[in-house]
Ligand code: SF4
């Protein structure tokens with residue numbers, strides 16, 4: 001446990017009874033890390049020895065529990081703690097101590113790798129070949145390959161470069177931690193007299209946590225808590241959600257691109273393919289019609305052409321709205337386009353991470369909870385009865401979780417308002433800039449409202465497209 005600082009602020013988690021223990025007791029943290037590492041290794045092993053569909057354990061462990069349930073829920077609340085217990089980061093820190101500690105070459109030192117692996121390597125493939133990655137054997141092979149690459153790069157390069165530039169999950173956790181309600185920093189009065197900088201020496205990522213408060217940025221901090229174990233001047237505070245986004249900080253372009261591309265690839269595509277694509281008006285949707293047109297020309301084979309076009313439409317529409325909106329905003333504010341784009345683009349952060357909670361909660365009650373529990377029963381051959389779903393899709397009370405998608409839009413508007421006000425311009429210029437820079441948020445809101453309207457007014461329709469039932473299960477887990 002972290003040596004107790006004489007007086008911790010009331011909102012410092014390290015000073016709180018239960019949370020303080022969870023986040024600061026190094027034996028407890030180590031236990032959790034070993035547990036996660038054990039599950040991770042067993043999940044891969046089980047995927048190889050039981051590659052059939054019967055093996056629901058491997059699938060549910062990786063695609064139900066780790067991603068998306070644990071990751072999205074913790075990222076939206078406590079921040080990047082997924083990285084804090086990640087087996088790759090955990091083992092990687094030890095590998096890197098005995099590694100070659102080379103500088104990563106500049107062509108690899110590019111966080112676009114991680115983001116592109118996620119958007120194209122994962123999402124584009126998932127929509128095109130639904131269910132492909134979730135097969136137990138494919139899951140096992142995929143995570144074996146990722147682990148081999150990660151360990152090799154940890155061995156070769158210093159400062160956890162794999163986490164910073166290559167890890168697809170890292171690109172997500174780094175960007176979205178800004179929406180959470182926690183902040184790792186330090187007590188200024190203690191740091192001002194420090195001569196040893198033990199926190200920085202303890203950090204495998206070569207970060208200086210005593211600069212986080214002033215910079216209003218935690219950079220690549222993975223919340224591993226090694227610095228907190230080394231120095232009791234480190235704080236881990238509960239703060240107002242997304243509070244760093246209301247102020248200035250050094251822009252990190254990849255964070256903005258993560259918000260934009262993840263919103264396109266997950267939030268908007270899901271609304272197209274999984275939302276409108278399952279509604280009575282599905283056949284009238286442009287991605288369905290485009291897919292039908294090209295199906296007459298090409299043989300798509302096993303590829304879900306509708307899923308693929310829904311993804312492409314979502315990306316193109318999202319980019320069009322963002323570029324158009326930011327262009328008009330930059331002209332109105334009389335600020336260069338790039339500065340406008342990256343300053344205001346941070347406002348898109350809540351759309352996926354908060355809006356996604358609606359889908360996540362619906363799925364949890366209607367199948368994820370039971371799927372994960374039954375996966376574990378199977379994986380460990382437990383002699384207990386199968387677990388039933390907590391709710392059915394017809395249960396009206398599930399609608400309470402719809403609040404998250406509207407909260408996400410409201411939250412994004414609020415951040416946009418605060419960030420537009422970071423510019424020095426007239427009130428009318430800011431109002432126009434706010435409207436145009438928010439085009440993606442307005443579109444997101446309109447999409448959700450139209451889905452709600454269609455669901456309320458066309459109960460009896462039956463326009464499900466030909467692939468919808470085929471793709472439904474995989475997307476529902478998205
Ligand atoms: S960045 Fe990736 S590899 Fe590193 S700790 Fe986070 S999830 Fe694990």
Ligand code: SF4
Nearest residue numbers: 203221222224225227
């Ligand atoms: S700053 Fe602290 S918590 Fe963050 S990565 Fe470094 S040692 Fe871990």
